Amino acid sequence: MFRKVLIANRGEIAVRVMRSLREMGIRSVAVFSDADRTSMHVRMADEAEHIGPSPSAESYLRIDRILDAARKHGAEAIHPGYGFLSENAEFAAACEDAGIVFIGPSAQSIRAMGSKTAARRTAIAAGAPVVPGADHATTLEETREFAGSHGFPILLKAVAGGGGKGMRRVDAEGELESAYRNASSEAERFFRDPAIYVEKLVERPRHIEIQVIGDRHGNMVHLGERECSIQRRHQKVMEECPSPLVVLHPEMRQAMGEAAIRAACAAGYYNAGTVEFLVDEKRRFYFLEMNTRLQVEHPITELVTGLDLVKLQVEIAAGARLHLRQEQIEWRGSAIECRIYAEDPYNDFLPFPGKITRLTRPMGPGVRVDGCMYDGWTVPMEYDPLLAKLVVWAARREEATDRMIRALSEYDVGGIRTNIGFFRQILEDAGFRAGHLHTGFIEEFFARHRKPLPPRDLAEVAALTAVLHTLARNGSAAEPRTARGPSPWLAAGRSDLLR
Ligand code: MV4
Numbered sequence: 001m002f003r004k005v006l007i008a009n010r011g012e013i014a015v016r017v018m019r020s021l022r023e024m025g026i027r028s029v030a031v032f033s034d035a036d037r038t039s040m041h042v043r044m045a046d047e048a049e050h051i052g053p054s055p056s057a058e059s060y061l062r063i064d065r066i067l068d069a070a071r072k073h074g075a076e077a078i079h080p081g082y083g084f085l086s087e088n089a090e091f092a093a094a095c096e097d098a099g100i101v102f103i104g105p106s107a108q109s110i111r112a113m114g115s116k117t118a119a120r121r122t123a124i125a126a127g128a129p130v131v132p133g134a135d136h137a138t139t140l141e142e143t144r145e146f147a148g149s150h151g152f153p154i155l156l157k158a159v160a161g162g163g164g165k166g167m168r169r170v171d172a173e174g175e176l177e178s179a180y181r182n183a184s185s186e187a188e189r190f191f192r193d194p195a196i197y198v199e200k201l202v203e204r205p206r207h208i209e210i211q212v213i214g215d216r217h218g219n220m221v222h223l224g225e226r227e228c229s230i231q232r233r234h235q236k237v238m239e240e241c242p243s244p245l246v247v248l249h250p251e252m253r254q255a256m257g258e259a260a261i262r263a264a265c266a267a268g269y270y271n272a273g274t275v276e277f278l279v280d281e282k283r284r285f286y287f288l289e290m291n292t293r294l295q296v297e298h299p300i301t302e303l304v305t306g307l308d309l310v311k312l313q314v315e316i317a318a319g320a321r322l323h324l325r326q327e328q329i330e331w332r333g334s335a336i337e338c339r340i341y342a343e344d345p346y347n348d349f350l351p352f353p354g355k356i357t358r359l360t361r362p363m364g365p366g367v368r369v370d371g372c373m374y375d376g377w378t379v380p381m382e383y384d385p386l387l388a389k390l391v392v393w394a395a396r397r398e399e400a401t402d403r404m405i406r407a408l409s410e411y412d413v414g415g416i417r418t419n420i421g422f423f424r425q426i427l428e429d430a431g432f433r434a435g436h437l438h439t440g441f442i443e444e445f446f447a448r449h450r451k452p453l454p455p456r457d458l459a460e461v462a463a464l465t466a467v468l469h470t471l472a473r474n475g476s477a478a479e480p481r482t483a484r485g486p487s488p489w490l491a492a493g494r495s496d497l498l499r
């Protein structure tokens with residue numbers, strides 16, 4: 001086993017990786033930019049190395065500086081986390097060339113899944129179902145021919161794809177040409193590759209993904225699905241395991257799991273990976289793409305399967321055999337994750353970095369927080385504003401939902417704006433509670449509910465709160481359905497008294 005591992009990342013995932021390393025008796029090396037001098041991953045590491053200025057292009061994306069840091073500190077392996085260099089085939093290859101183990105798949109597997117059309121060809125060769133579409137880049141004329149034979153609506157996608165960039169829905173012939181040009185120039189801008197291909201559009205799909213893990217000796221298992229349909233502008237907001245749809249149709253887990261393993265094996269995959277599927281309203285599923293890294297939402301799978309995915313990644317990277325057989329994997333209970341962001345729900349969810357002046361974290365039964373916040377820390381504005389992942393587990397979905405509402409009510413982050421208050425609205429939504437999810441859920445949710453609005457006048461709000469509080473105390477106001485705990489005003493007053 002390794003004695004020392006460098007984490008080529010920051011924030012909550014760097015902290016998450018260090019926790020498993022510490023349990024395994026492995027020393028951790030943090031890397032940090034100027035903006036992260038006082039960040040929690042640096043505090044938590046056994047050793048740390050400064051790798052450059054704040055912009056990630058000059059620090060967390062610098063392969064040369066990260067390898068220098070690994071050599072200087074004698075790290076035998078590098079964990080890339082997610083984002084940054086985690087799906088960079090060049091980085092994986094450079095690690096191996098430097099004699100340092102990349103804790104992830106081979107550079108070849110990353111490449112095989114990086115191009116969305118190559119990924120489709122791999123899935124097709126493996127016998128996994130894909131959405132009708134092209135398996136090579138298509139010209140405008142070829143795209144038109146596809147629409148002619150398959151009909152509208154179609155979806156144009158970037159070959160270098162991901163994250164919905166360079167994606168355009170087209171409903172009629174008249175829109176095709178300008179949509180194609182726009183998609184292509186957006187793809188050029190984001191990926192420096194203008195190539196576009198076409199698929200038939202799947203309406204109101206669910207996004208369900210399968211976690212796989214395999215070793216370097218050809219063993220692979222799937223760890224079941226995660227339901228990730230609650231997302232906003234291609235950014236996941238809340239995820240759960242198991243999927244409420246798969247719970248009703250348990251045969252889907254085995255069918256999607258087998259398809260995921262076949263696709264991953266066809267790419268010669270090892271380490272942890274995720275195969276994404278779209279599921280249509282008739283419950284047919286289609287391979288979408290494969291993420292060749294540990295995902296943000298991996299904790300919900302850990303809570304339901306009882307496994308430590310980071311520990312497994314490290315063991316596999318060190319050459320160990322996977323000792324899990326598929327029949328041994330069990331799924332117990334229900335887990336939900338909320339992604340806590342420093343963003344302003346009252347202002348179109350714009351990032352809201354700043355100094356944290358007050359912090360109380362949820363605790364108690366079934367609660368896990370993977371985070372990187374501390375009281376007094378300034379959230380840097382240079383990076384993704386993910387602060388923490390609040391994850392709960394309970395025996396049943398309904399209990400997990402109530403537990404999440406309870407945990408959110410305990411969360412108190414002062415000094416910055418966060419999306420914490422926004423989750424309760426979703427968790428209390430009848431459609432969510434019934435498990436009726438699809439990728440347009442949040443958009444429709446905003447159409448049904450009013451968007452959250454900022455208090456127009458805080459004094460008015462305070463007066464109203466005082467009135468409501470008095471009414472509640474006199475027992476003339478109806479009790480809310482779920483226990484909400486003390487109001488934020490009352491809580492703030494109490495914590496001032498305790499100072
Ligand atoms: C689709 C689709 C419907 N039909 N493909 C979005 C990003 C990406 N990498 C693929 N995406 C989609 N592909 C076909 N043929 C709908 C989406 C999609 C989506 C997928 C997963 C999670 C959230 C989504 C939100 C909007 C659209």
